[in-house]
Amino acid sequence: MANRYLAYHFILNSLFSFSHWSSIVSDDVSLRALSLIHYFPFYLLNTPFLYFYVRAILTEKKIIRGWDYLHFIPFILIVVNILPYSFHSWAFKLDLSEKIHQNSRAIYQVYFPLVSFSFYFIFRSVISFCYLVFASLILHKAIQQGKLKSALVLKKWLQVYLILGLIFNLSLIAFSTHSYFVNDFMIVLMEQGRGRSVASIIMFGLMVSIYFFPSVLYGLQEKSGESLLDVIKLNEEIATTSKTFELNKLRLTQVEKQLEVYLAEKKFLIPGFAMSDLVKDISTPEHVLTYYFNNYKGITFLKWKNQLRIEEAVNLLKAGEAETNTLESVGKACGYKSRSNFIQAFKAQTGESPSVYLKKLS
Known part of the structure; x- marks a missing residue:
């Protein structure tokens, strides 16, 4: 679109x-x-x-x-x-x-x-x-x-x-x-x-x-050092792959298994965590991950990352983390650089602010 x-x-x-x-x-x-x-x-x-x-x-x-x-x-x-x-x-x-x-x-x-x-x-x-x-x-x-x-x-x-x-x-x-x-x-x-x-x-x-x-x-996927012909060839392969449902399904299942293992490391909590980090960590091309999130999971990478971070924040709040630390520190522990970003993301996913959610737990 x-x-x-x-x-x-x-x-x-x-x-x-x-x-x-x-x-x-x-x-x-x-x-x-x-x-x-x-x-x-x-x-x-x-x-x-x-x-x-x-x-x-x-x-x-x-x-x-x-x-x-x-x-x-x-x-x-x-x-x-x-x-x-x-x-x-x-x-x-x-x-x-x-x-x-x-x-x-x-x-x-x-x-x-x-x-x-x-x-x-x-x-x-x-x-x-x-x-x-x-x-x-x-x-x-x-x-x-x-x-x-x-x-x-x-x-x-x-x-x-x-x-x-x-x-x-x-x-x-x-x-x-x-x-x-x-x-x-x-x-x-x-x-x-x-x-x-x-x-x-x-x-x-x-x-x-x-x-x-x-x-x-042209929406080309390219890397430094590649010639234009290499770039076009790569994108033709991507286009062919995207038209082959069975191959896509197999590849996407592999990506899902890779992510299940990767999530245990909780690198998504690192401030500034981006798609480029995920590409490097699991050795998967960006176009494959983009297709996985947008077309297979029906969610953007950013929303996927925020969901994981807020789930972690909820677990910390339930574990009583906010009793000994501030909400700001909880947000930072979950990868948010500022209190306002944390509150905004938390409210977007749960429908209420962290402080309101915390009151309901008490």
Whole structure:
């Protein structure tokens, strides 16, 4: 599902690039009439889908549900806003697009019932900037928690991509605001190329950045020192294995037995314990463990680790550990670096805080 969000994001970015080129650069009046205003709502979806992608791969929230649909309100609002233009005749759109191509101020002849063109043009970039900030905060938190220790390529690409996205939208905000105040509170789209060139270069960088990270683009499993052909061969083997149910079942049963023995050592209680540690300790490829947790057990590695740690914490509380030590020390004994993380994980699994649970035991 996460990869679908990323695909939607790039499709929408491509649509924006095409519409931008059609509206401003192209001499084809039909393309300009088709792209000029109709693409407005779709611009408001590209960064939300990037945010959903980052959230899906770095947190427990994998799918869009419930309150998440509120993220689509700006899109719906702008769809309603451009309906008067959409219902105009094709001849009207051709004529208007030619006028706007000659003088961008002509766009203010279009009736927008809910949101003015200037407001939309500036705040679409503000909204996108906010989503990129939220995605960056999720990434920063994941890095602090050590979730990306075994996914350095993904970490580097996300850092590069989010930084470029923030710069891109900041440049659009600066360009739009400057244009608004120096042109009698109107945004002029063709200011002799100023602003647009910078934004276009950064957009190009965004679009091509992922091609420098094939493991993210194609989901490849790779190790340092491997050639691209070795990586592709390995992933073809993984794909073949995943289609063979009997082989998968045998391999997954082996992994389960390995984990049963491994759990006796309780290394999951070590602070900072990550998937990379498990890969190394039981000599099992990460893609096998990921498939085991996500597809066979129906649980993420992070949730599996937290369940084991909270089970240990419950045992310590029942054994009277909290009578001689603080709840904070119990949390640290179970691998949590801070009291708040321990309480949050405990409540997520048991439905109540450690202190409430402890009271019930007394």
